[in-house]
Amino acid sequence: MTAAAIVFMIIAMVTVWGGLIAAIVNLMRHPEIAENEPETLRVEL
Numbered sequence: 358m359t360a361a362a363i364v365f366m367i368i369a370m371v372t373v374w375g376g377l378i379a380a381i382v383n384l385m386r387h388p389e390i391a392e393n394e395p396e397t398l399r400v401e402l
Contacts, residue, residue, distance in 0.1 A: 358366075
């Protein structure tokens with residue numbers, strides 16, 4: 358692979374993974390709460 362191809366691949370990977378990490382951090386800081394979701398969740402195994 359040429360140097361340009363490697364640079365573009367790295368840019369694409371940083372964009373995709375950076376967006377994923379930003380979305381995860383955003384959801385951890387501001388979790389979505391459904392309107393019809395009960396306050397306590399029952400866990401069934």
